[in-house]
Amino acid sequence: MPARPFRVLGVQQIALGSLDRQALETLWSGCFGLTPHGVYRSVSENVDEALFSLGRGLGRVEFDLMQPIDPQARPTTHTPALHHVGLWIDDLRAAVHWLVANGVRLTPGGIRRGASGHDVCFVHPKPSQHFPVSGQGVLIELVQAPPEWIAAYDAAPPG
Numbered sequence: 001m002p003a004r005p006f007r008v009l010g011v012q013q014i015a016l017g018s019l020d021r022q023a024l025e026t027l028w029s030g031c032f033g034l035t036p037h038g039v040y041r042s043v044s045e046n047v048d049e050a051l052f053s054l055g056r057g058l059g060r061v062e063f064d065l066m067q068p069i070d071p072q073a074r075p076t077t078h079t080p081a082l083h084h085v086g087l088w089i090d091d092l093r094a095a096v097h098w099l100v101a102n103g104v105r106l107t108p109g110g111i112r113r114g115a116s117g118h119d120v121c122f123v124h125p126k127p128s129q130h131f132p133v134s135g136q137g138v139l140i141e142l143v144q145a146p147p148e149w150i151a152a153y154d155a156a157p158p159g
Contacts, residue, residue, distance in 0.1 A: 001102055006095040008151045010144040013062035013116075016047075017078035018058035025050060034063055040115035045055040046070060047077045049115065058152055062086070062116060066096075084122070084139035090153075092119055092144040099123070102135035105131030 018024050028034045034052035041048045049066040066077040077083060089095045092111060100106065105124040123140040127133065144154035145153070 002098075004095075005098055006089055006091040007153075009088040009090055009145050009149065010058060011061050011085065012088045012118075012145075013064055013084075013141065015066060015083040015141075016065040017066040017068075017076075017083040019071055020077050021048065021050060024065040024067075025052075028052060028065060030061055031055075032155065038116070040064075042115075043069060045077070046075055047072045048062060049077075051115065057070070058149070058156060064115065069132060078135075082138075084141050086120075086141035086143050088145040088149060088153075089142045090145055090150050092121065093115070095142060096121055099133075100131075102112050103131055104133040111144075114141070114143065118146065140147055 016024055029036060029052055036050060036052050036056050038047065038051040040051060046068050047066050048069050049064050053063050053065040054063060066083060070078045071078070071143065096106065096111060104127050105126070107122040107124050109121070111119050111121045120141050120143050123135045123138045123142065125135040125137050
């Protein structure tokens with residue numbers, strides 16, 4: 001493959017789904033001590049989610065604990081239970097152009113504002129005839145890193 005015009009800086013989020021978000025919150029916040037920092041609800045995305053975080057600085061990872069608004073509707077936010085993984089990207093637009101040019105299947109909707117306020121898009125979990133590269137069963141969210149994260153990443157020692 002040709003050289004990538006973008007970098008993956010780290011894990012931005014892990015999204016877990018269940019028909020009972022409160023049960024997820026009991027484990028992840030009550031037992032493991034994750035810190036709550038917001039909620040997000042979208043009828044079009046069929047999601048009611050609570051946002052938590054773990055770690056600090058560049059090691060901070062967001063945990064989205066989700067349940068569907070309508071368990072019978074799509075998209076299904078509770079199956080699979082590990083719904084998606086989010087990755088910080090230093091140049092999301094360049095990444096999207098390069099990925100599509102290299103056969104990566106993205107979900108419909110393009111780049112848009114995500115639950116945490118960052119621009120996002122998704123790598124589809126399944127390949128297609130025209131886009132044979134996919135998440136192989138895992139939905140992957142690509143998240144535009146804010147300038148301060150990129151600067152902190154560049155300033156951190158390698159390794």
